[in-house]
Amino acid sequence: MVPKKFGDSRGYFLETFRKSLFESEVGPFTFVQDNRSYSAEAGTVRGLHFQIHPRAQGKLVSCSSGAFLDVAVDIRAGSPTYGKFVAVELSAENALQLWLPPGFAHGFCTLTADTVITYKVTDYYSAEHERGLLWNDPELGIEWPVAADKAILSEKDRGQPTLAELQSNFSYAVNDQFGRLSRSG
Numbered sequence: 010m011v012p013k014k015f016g017d018s019r020g021y022f023l024e025t026f027r028k029s030l031f032e033s034e035v036g037p038f039t040f041v042q043d044n045r046s047y048s049a050e051a052g053t054v055r056g057l058h059f060q061i062h063p064r065a066q067g068k069l070v071s072c073s074s075g076a077f078l079d080v081a082v083d084i085r086a087g088s089p090t091y092g093k094f095v096a097v098e099l100s101a102e103n104a105l106q107l108w109l110p111p112g113f114a115h116g117f118c119t120l121t122a123d124t125v126i127t128y129k130v131t132d133y134y135s136a137e138h139e140r141g142l143l144w145n146d147p148e149l150g151i152e153w154p155v156a157a158d159k160a161i162l163s164e165k166d167r168g169q170p171t172l173a174e175l176q177s178n179f180s181y182a183v184n185d186q187f188g189r190l191s192r193s194g
């Protein structure tokens with residue numbers, strides 16, 4: 010999404026969300042929760058995170074301050090782009106927004122200090138359905154703007170499974186919205 014920025018001598022105004030526009034451009038998704046996270050340093054990596062079915066979340070991601078590289082990885086079994094990713098720089102300056110449908114793992118790396126990410130999600134947070142994917146899994150091939158030994162990460166994110174491990178551990182649990190058998194995991 011590319012919100013229109015109205016600049017003047019005071020600064021700028023933009024609409025961060027308009028239901029009718031989103032529905033016409035993306036579809037009839039309903040957002041139930043707004044999130045905001047602040048990262049003090051450039052090189053802070055959060056992710057790759059997702060919630061498994063039936064609590065998979067769609068996310069509309071924006072930048073309120075600073076800038077970050079936002080990444081979405083398709084982990085929907087059967088998808089022609091399974092395991093593929095998109096990466097885009099979101100900043101308060103460019104005002105771009107990224108929509109991730111349910112079934113994508115989400116992560117970002119901050120490019121500046123004092124970066125604030127705000128995002129709307131289509132299902133509530135559910136700790137029991139939350140899963141992760143290793144941010145720098147070589148199989149994904151994501152070119153992050155920070156070296157692994159310099160990245161600022163939570164301990165949780167340092168120990169996330171690779172895509173191959175995820176697929177074996179969870180079988181199709183991530184993807185039973187396609188009607189596949191799911192195993193615990």
Ligand SMILES: Cc1cn([C@H]2C[C@H](O)[C@@H](COP(=O)(O)OP(=O)(O)O[C@H]3O[C@H](C)C(=O)[C@H](O)[C@H]3O)O2)c(=O)[nH]c1=O
Binds near residue numbers: 058134163
């Ligand atoms: C996501 C979330 C977290 N929390 C609590 C759980 C923890 O006690 C605390 C910090 O959570 P976490 O360390 O998972 O925060 P991030 O590392 O920023 O995780 C997020 O980062 C990636 C980029 C995402 O897309 C997800 O929305 C989310 O996983 O907030 C809540 O209370 N509600 C929530 O919706």
